[in-house]
Structure formats: structure tokens, C-alpha cells
Amino acid sequence: MEFFSYFVTHSDLIADSIIRHFLLFLISMAFAIVVGIFLSIVITREGHEKVGQVILSITGASQAVPSVAVIALVFLFIGIGMKPALVALVIYSLVPIVFNATSGILSVDPGVLEAAKGMGLTKSQRLWHIKIPLAMPVIMSGIRSSATINIGTVTVAAIIGAGGLGDIIYTGLKLNRPEMIFIGAGLAAIIAILVDTVLMYVERKVTPKGLA
Amino acid sequence: MIEYRNITKRFGEKIAVNNLNMTLEKGTITMLIGPSGCGKTTSLKMVNRLVDPDEGDILINGESVFDLDPVKLRRSIGYVIQEIGLFPHYSVFDNIATLPRLHNWDEKKIKDRVYEVLDMVTLDESYADKYPSQLSGGERQRVGLARALAADPEVLLMDEPFGAIDPINRLILQQSFLEIQEEIKKTIIFVTHDINEAIQLGDKIAIMNQGSLVQFDTVSEILANPENEFVENLLGHDRNLKALSLKKARDYIKKEGYITVGPDVDKEAIRKELEEKDLVLAYIIDSRGRLKGRYYIDKAARKVDGRYPLVRETRPYHVERTTSLTETLSRMLEYGEKVLPVVSRNGRFRGVIDLDSIFEEVKQAGTAKGA
Ligand SMILES: Nc1ncnc2c1ncn2[C@@H]1O[C@H](COP(=O)(O)OP(=O)(O)OP(=O)(O)O)[C@@H](O)[C@H]1O
Numbered sequence A: 001m002e003f004f005s006y007f008v009t010h011s012d013l014i015a016d017s018i019i020r021h022f023l024l025f026l027i028s029m030a031f032a033i034v035v036g037i038f039l040s041i042v043i044t045r046e047g048h049e050k051v052g053q054v055i056l057s058i059t060g061a062s063q064a065v066p067s068v069a070v071i072a073l074v075f076l077f078i079g080i081g082m083k084p085a086l087v088a089l090v091i092y093s094l095v096p097i098v099f100n101a102t103s104g105i106l107s108v109d110p111g112v113l114e115a116a117k118g119m120g121l122t123k124s125q126r127l128w129h130i131k132i133p134l135a136m137p138v139i140m141s142g143i144r145s146s147a148t149i150n151i152g153t154v155t156v157a158a159i160i161g162a163g164g165l166g167d168i169i170y171t172g173l174k175l176n177r178p179e180m181i182f183i184g185a186g187l188a189a190i191i192a193i194l195v196d197t198v199l200m201y202v203e204r205k206v207t208p209k210g211l212a
Numbered sequence B: 001m002i003e004y005r006n007i008t009k010r011f012g013e014k015i016a017v018n019n020l021n022m023t024l025e026k027g028t029i030t031m032l033i034g035p036s037g038c039g040k041t042t043s044l045k046m047v048n049r050l051v052d053p054d055e056g057d058i059l060i061n062g063e064s065v066f067d068l069d070p071v072k073l074r075r076s077i078g079y080v081i082q083e084i085g086l087f088p089h090y091s092v093f094d095n096i097a098t099l100p101r102l103h104n105w106d107e108k109k110i111k112d113r114v115y116e117v118l119d120m121v122t123l124d125e126s127y128a129d130k131y132p133s134q135l136s137g138g139e140r141q142r143v144g145l146a147r148a149l150a151a152d153p154e155v156l157l158m159d160e161p162f163g164a165i166d167p168i169n170r171l172i173l174q175q176s177f178l179e180i181q182e183e184i185k186k187t188i189i190f191v192t193h194d195i196n197e198a199i200q201l202g203d204k205i206a207i208m209n210q211g212s213l214v215q216f217d218t219v220s221e222i223l224a225n226p227e228n229e230f231v232e233n234l235l236g237h238d239r240n241l242k243a244l245s246l247k248k249a250r251d252y253i254k255k256e257g258y259i260t261v262g263p264d265v266d267k268e269a270i271r272k273e274l275e276e277k278d279l280v281l282a283y284i285i286d287s288r289g290r291l292k293g294r295y296y297i298d299k300a301a302r303k304v305d306g307r308y309p310l311v312r313e314t315r316p317y318h319v320e321r322t323t324s325l326t327e328t329l330s331r332m333l334e335y336g337e338k339v340l341p342v343v344s345r346n347g348r349f350r351g352v353i354d355l356d357s358i359f360e361e362v363k364q365a366g367t368a369k370g371a
């Protein structure tokens, strides 16, 4: 009963929280994807493959760092509010994207690249026509796991004042109001599942024919 | 024409290619052979500037490759590597169309050319929409060759293109490669590990050891006069027999000792003609001249009504015009046939080759050597 009454009385707040939650996710993901793929392209340039290998081990290891730790560190250095939360989200989401994009690009068959070069494809043609499409499935799965982590972390980021559905949960915890916790957690879960479903579809769409 | 002039390439302390001088005539196949690490691939890759030498010059038709833009240079040279390097996310059509597209040909011309080169490597149009992962190793190799030929380059560089193919398919590929070259007459450098392949395919063979050119000559000259022990060992003890593999079935074709019949000729009429001419073999040829089968009077079988049976076979054993005598001989032994029909690449019947011609050839080689 309380569950429904809270829903009705606070529908504005809930709607705002959902929008804010989703915006935090979208903005930070957009940044992470653009920056992450750009970084991966830079560190996997021909002749610099060693750099890529190093970044690969660093990002591989840092995937083990818990999100709360990153958020706490950002709080220490930047402070509280929506912007620091976004910074924390971008940093944390970058890691799987860079890891996957780098390993995807580095694992493109050297024979294919050599043939491409020998046939007279320029550096950028090799990157955009060969490397990126062939690494696409791996890049996309990096984006998907990054998104899953990101949407979970958005909820946690409420502790440094990000807002969103996490706020409703924390308030519920503080005031000991289970209906708020249910609503916050339930909606956050639904958004996470929706995001994952959409990305699964996108992943299938961008996998080039012939690779399946 | 490709000229290597005093080419030296070092990787750190290691000298990969040491003062290489070699001139490859237009329209010929030069086989580059030698032990692993002797510098074959490095020599090859300097032609399309995937590797730049430390010293020396390489000229194609008198023009230094170092005066050309590497990308333009590469687009004018066909390149086939052992791993083939087909683009897995491109269909066979798109793989072959890669260079024509980079050259901005119009789509109609590209389409015609793709089907033309597919046909050249004996793949039919249904392959165009397939992806590399749907092809066998041999088919992939053919597509690789078709892709290299697409923009009609004058020079082809091939680095162990048949290295990963099983022996049977390798023979087939070598055959069609020779027939294709007969048609297109490219200047080809072909790296191989396999001395038989070198003898079979090459106009000339370049033998390398530890970065240096040991001997560079026509195949028959190398077989007859190996420069030193290293070359002798590379050729193997049976180099006299190997010389037989230089001779092609097409030069021993006989047009007698059999009759040809159309696909619908009546069996009795065939038997009658064979008995009149005192022959046992009749080849079935369709209206386009292609070998479709054979009839033979089976004298090993029991007589029926006082006559030997006339047997029909729809898929007779055969050799191609460019099949070597060694290979022809081994097929005769394998099939237990003294006479095999010879066909051209498109399946047209050209005549027969018999065991006696081969023996005659072996005998002559023996006497010539003794003399
Ligand atoms: N990029 C490179 N860096 C360092 N050394 C190299 C490089 N490429 C080739 N080499 C060395 O140069 C020598 C010649 O190599 P190359 O690849 O030309 O040999 P190859 O005759 O093609 O051998 P294989 O039959 O095994 O293919 C080898 O000792 C090899 O280790």
C-alpha cells in the first residue's frame, strides 16, 4: 500500500530521478566510448604495438578495482556533485572499452593486415576498412560490459551527490522506508536490463557478415 | 622486367640479404628457393617496398621503385601471401573488387572484371557472394590469386602461396596456375620451400643461402649443372628423374590409337567401328569438344556371345596438357592405364599420351647423359 502511495505522491521526483539516472548513464557512456576508442586507436598504431600490450595489462588489472573506490577517490580530488560523479563514471567505464578495443585491434590477423598493406591500402584505409570492422565484435562486447557496469555505478554515485535513482535508495535507507528502496532498486534494475537488451541487439547488428 | 642491383638488407647485426643482383625477364616465373631464413621473403617484399633495403636499387621496367609513392607502387603489383590474407568480413566479390574500387573503376567494369578473374581461377559465379570462412583452403587460395590479378598488374609477388595446401590440391592449384600464366604472361616472383614446385612452375630458379644468391638460371640448366654441393643437395639424388618433370604431356600427345564418338552414338556402331579399325578405345566428346567419358572393349573380361564386353565409363582418368611426364607416369601406374586422354583446362579433349612415349623419353635422357 505504502508502495503505491509513495509512487503516486512522489511521481514527479521519481520521473526526475529516472531522467537524471539515464542522462548520467548516457553522457558518461558517450564520453567513454569516444575517448576509449580514440585512445585504443592511438595506442595500437602500427609500430607501437608494444604500447598497446602495456595498456592492455594495465586496463586488464584495473578492471578489478571496485567502483566505490573510484568514486571515493574522485570525491577526494574533485569533490561532490553531478560533475565529479560524471568524471568517476567516465573513468570507470573507460577501462573495459579501452581493454576490449585494444585487444580487438591487436588481435586482427597480421596476415590480413600485411595483405592489405601489400595491396596498397593506406594507413587510414587499413584502420577504418580492416582493423575497426574486424575488431567490431570485441569492441561492442567491451561497450556492452562497460554499459552494464556504468548503469550499476550510476546508482552508487548517488553517495557523492550524483542524484538519480540511487538517491531514492539512500534516502529510503536513511529514513528506513522500504517502499523507497524497492522503487529505486526496481527501476534501476529495469533500466539496466533494458540497456543491456538494446546493446545486445546493436552488437548483433554491427558484427560484419562473414565473421559470425 | 625487374632488376635487383646490389641489394643489401640488414636487420640489426643480421644480414638478411647480401648484395643481391638479379634480372627477371618480363613474362617469366622466377622461383625463389632456399632454407628457412635465407632471405626469400625479405627479397620479395623489397619489390613492393614492404621492406626498404639498406643499399642498392630495384628497378621495374627501368624505373626505380624508390622514386615511386609506395601506395601507388603497391597498387600496381599483385601480392599473394601464404596466409592469403583474404578479408574475412568481405565477400569473395568485395575481396576481389578491393583494388579496382581503390582505382575508382565504375561498378559495371568492376563486376565484369570480378567474374572474369573468378573464371580465370576456375571458380564459378556462385562463389561471389560467399565469405572466406565458407571456402576450402584451395578455394581461398584461388580467390587470393584472383584478387591479386583483379587490377591486371604486370608484376605478381607470391610468397609460398600453396604452402599450406595439402599435396593433392596443391598439384591441382599448380596446374591451373601454369595454365593461367600461359594466358596472362605476368612477371612473377614466386617464393617456395618445395624444390619440386620450383622445377614444376619456374622458368628460372633463384637459389639463395644465408642472404646470398647461390645460383640463378633456367630450370634445366640448374638440373644439368648445379653450381655446388649446396645446390646438389637441394635438388636431391633423383635430379635426373626430376628432369622428366620439366616435360609436359602436351608435347607427347598422339592423335591415333583411339576413336572419338558423340555422346549419343549407338553402342553397336561404336563396337563395329572399333573392331573394323582393330582398336579398343573410344572417347566420348560432347558438341563443345569436352571429354565426357570413354568406351573400351574389355579384353580381360569373359566373352559374352563370343565377344568381349564394351564398357562405358563416364568419368575417365585423364591428364591436363601441362601435366608433367613424372606426374603422368605416376598416374598411369596408379590407375593401371597405359593410355590416358589429355585435356585442356576447360576440359576439351586434345588426344592421348601413352606409356611408350614416356619410356622413350627416359631412354633418350639416359643416352644423352651417357654421351
Ligand atoms: N622484421 C624483421 N626484423 C628482424 N629480423 C628479420 C625481420 N624480417 C626478417 N628478419 C630476419 O631476416 C632473415 C631473413 O628472413 P626472411 O623472412 O626473408 O627469410 P625466408 O627466406 O623468407 O624464410 P622462410 O622460408 O622461413 O619464410 C631471417 O634471419 C629473419 O629472422
Ligand SMILES: [Mg+2]
Pocket (backbone or CB within 6 Å): B040, B041, B042, B159
Ligand atoms: Mg618467408
